[in-house]
Amino acid sequence: MMWRNIARFSKAAGRTGGSRRCLSTAIPGPCIVHKRGSDILHDPWFNKDTGFPLTERDRLGLRGLLPPRIISFEQQYDRFIESFRSLERNTLGQPDNVVSLAKWRILNRLHDRNETLYYRVLIDNIKDFAPIIYTPTVGLVCQNYSGLYRRPRGMYFSAKDKGEMMSMIYNWPAHQVDMIVITDGSRILGLGDLGVQGIGIPIGKLDMYVAAAGINPQRVLPIMLDVGTNNQKLLQNPLYLGLRQPRLEGDEYLEIIDEFMEAAFTRWPKAVVQFEDFQAKWAFETLDRYRKKFCMFNDDVQGTAGVALAGLLGTVRAQGRPLSDFVNQKIVVVGAGSAGLGVTKTAVQAVARMAGISFAEATKNFYLIDKDGLVTTERSKLDPAVVPFAKNPAEIREGASIVEVVKTVRPHVLLGLSGVGGIFNEEVLKAMRESDSCKPAIFAMSNPTLNAECTAADAFKHAGENIVFGSGSPFENVQLENGNVGHVNQANNMYLFPGIGLGTLLSGARIVTDGMLLAAAECLASYMTDEEVQKGILYPSINNIRHITAEVGAAVLRAAVSDDIVEGHGDVGPRDLSHMSKEETVDYITRNMWFPIYSPLVHEK
Ligand SMILES: NC(=O)c1ccc[n+]([C@@H]2O[C@H](COP(=O)([O-])OP(=O)(O)OC[C@H]3O[C@@H](n4cnc5c(N)ncnc54)[C@H](O)[C@@H]3O)[C@@H](O)[C@H]2O)c1
Numbered sequence: 001m002m003w004r005n006i007a008r009f010s011k012a013a014g015r016t017g018g019s020r021r022c023l024s025t026a027i028p029g030p031c032i033v034h035k036r037g038s039d040i041l042h043d044p045w046f047n048k049d050t051g052f053p054l055t056e057r058d059r060l061g062l063r064g065l066l067p068p069r070i071i072s073f074e075q076q077y078d079r080f081i082e083s084f085r086s087l088e089r090n091t092l093g094q095p096d097n098v099v100s101l102a103k104w105r106i107l108n109r110l111h112d113r114n115e116t117l118y119y120r121v122l123i124d125n126i127k128d129f130a131p132i133i134y135t136p137t138v139g140l141v142c143q144n145y146s147g148l149y150r151r152p153r154g155m156y157f158s159a160k161d162k163g164e165m166m167s168m169i170y171n172w173p174a175h176q177v178d179m180i181v182i183t184d185g186s187r188i189l190g191l192g193d194l195g196v197q198g199i200g201i202p203i204g205k206l207d208m209y210v211a212a213a214g215i216n217p218q219r220v221l222p223i224m225l226d227v228g229t230n231n232q233k234l235l236q237n238p239l240y241l242g243l244r245q246p247r248l249e250g251d252e253y254l255e256i257i258d259e260f261m262e263a264a265f266t267r268w269p270k271a272v273v274q275f276e277d278f279q280a281k282w283a284f285e286t287l288d289r290y291r292k293k294f295c296m297f298n299d300d301v302q303g304t305a306g307v308a309l310a311g312l313l314g315t316v317r318a319q320g321r322p323l324s325d326f327v328n329q330k331i332v333v334v335g336a337g338s339a340g341l342g343v344t345k346t347a348v349q350a351v352a353r354m355a356g357i358s359f360a361e362a363t364k365n366f367y368l369i370d371k372d373g374l375v376t377t378e379r380s381k382l383d384p385a386v387v388p389f390a391k392n393p394a395e396i397r398e399g400a401s402i403v404e405v406v407k408t409v410r411p412h413v414l415l416g417l418s419g420v421g422g423i424f425n426e427e428v429l430k431a432m433r434e435s436d437s438c439k440p441a442i443f444a445m446s447n448p449t450l451n452a453e454c455t456a457a458d459a460f461k462h463a464g465e466n467i468v469f470g471s472g473s474p475f476e477n478v479q480l481e482n483g484n485v486g487h488v489n490q491a492n493n494m495y496l497f498p499g500i501g502l503g504t505l506l507s508g509a510r511i512v513t514d515g516m517l518l519a520a521a522e523c524l525a526s527y528m529t530d531e532e533v534q535k536g537i538l539y540p541s542i543n544n545i546r547h548i549t550a551e552v553g554a555a556v557l558r559a560a561v562s563d564d565i566v567e568g569h570g571d572v573g574p575r576d577l578s579h580m581s582k583e584e585t586v587d588y589i590t591r592n593m594w595f596p597i598y599s600p601l602v603h604e605k
């Protein structure tokens, strides 16, 4: 029976089985509701559909508004999974996009109707459902959002709302908000400027916050800042739901974001804000502008950097070399945008720290390639952000192509964050066979699937069966000709952002420091055993996402304590936090994860 899956999951469960507590037997605390009757049935936070017990139907004025039979949570769960599986059967053979959108629709309808059941099926089936509610299908949803739109979710602040945001923020119905994910839609995955349609990304990221970090779904807030779009197709689409104007630039743009940040932190001073999918110039500018003032971080710059660093360190371990050998790895990064630069800077910092050398010296083994080829000091109009990584053209020529760089450098790692699908073509991958590493690594981190620099199958076929492979979007493992399995790692920031957000929230840290981010990356890097890493498995299975998130959250919290910036959370003060052992911190984090079960609803006027 499908429900057995649920019993197998426990928020207190370890990563490798052992004794697991069945939470369906835990007695849930009451939940205060200020509504009655059909208003409750239409509120997905409280709705239990046919699951309302008789006593509750009486107390809340629901009697007669539902069919008489009471269906248990378990039965509701099984019924949903059965309809999902039957949709899978009925769409067999149809184009991938059609199937993916059909799956997204059925999940989205449940999300809109009954959040408790929605999050339960999501948590229990995260491996199957993450690719639908998150990357890659979320990209397709954003592209088609104006047509798919049925009900609002999250909040929209537009350039037309200037001067009104401080009052508008009080339109949000929840008294408490813990996690906010905000985008301006300017760089949605590798799909470019999708304007207001980018709202799907904060929604998907926050679904992962609920599933992975156990943030209460009543306390999450997806935000779309609509400052216009430069996407001509959208501007010409009569059904486009955003402002029909070009994007604001310069001070006009910053004034809108400033106003939103002031409004959000005035109402919820303890919230954590994650910036997501901003085009590079605004990603860096806003990070610089707010990181010392507000409790915020940029996932594409900072979350991605941590996940990539963990992958790079894992690659060294996979070669059977000591971690200290990281300083000798030659790394080619393709893509010098918000993600590529964030990764390169963090990796160079790690080399500098390990080798005890300056940042400038540590750049020696890094090669940065953008749309104009290898970045060297010869380039005219060099972007200040890439200056530290520009090579001497005497070493390799300015603008050298990827294949030229790979052939000349023979790198240990080739990492793509360019957003350009297939750019690691057969020639590039074959050139990686001449790598100086016994186990070269290829990370095709761009999303969604069609934007990946190469597929997993092509990587193992052309670069060799001994490679380590990671991709931003999920691919199936590859059956190799030598009989082994080519393991596919999902090198996606989903392994870190939930823990960064949760650890920050539960510490009550005023800001997110470099120390907290580094602790998150180190935690992920050391999570896998040597045996697993040697098989090329660098990240945990997504089925263990709550466990890794608890560990990362604890590491982040402890780093915040070390940085002396914690203010505590709820009844737990800074002193309590500082006295917690590592295990106690993990336990504290785990206990604070919300888990979807029906709570008795108590009506209050
Ligand atoms: N796996 C993850 O966790 C993760 C995290 C963040 C971003 N990403 C993905 O990374 C990609 C880039 O994101 P970003 O925010 O850095 O975008 P961006 O627009 O800021 O940067 C893209 C960079 O790629 C370069 N580029 C474009 N065409 C190129 C070409 N033909 N050859 C070489 N370089 C080229 C550009 O010059 C630019 O430097 C997106 O697809 C995004 O989905 C993945």
Ligand SMILES: O=C(O)C[C@H](O)C(=O)O
Pocket (backbone or CB within 6 Å): 135, 188, 189, 190, 277, 299, 300, 446, 447, 472, 492, 493, 494
């Ligand atoms: O959203 C993702 O899957 C990862 C990343 O944040 C991206 O922008 O591609």
Ligand SMILES: [Mg+2]
Pocket (backbone or CB within 6 Å): 189, 276, 277, 299, 300
């Ligand atoms: Mg992103």
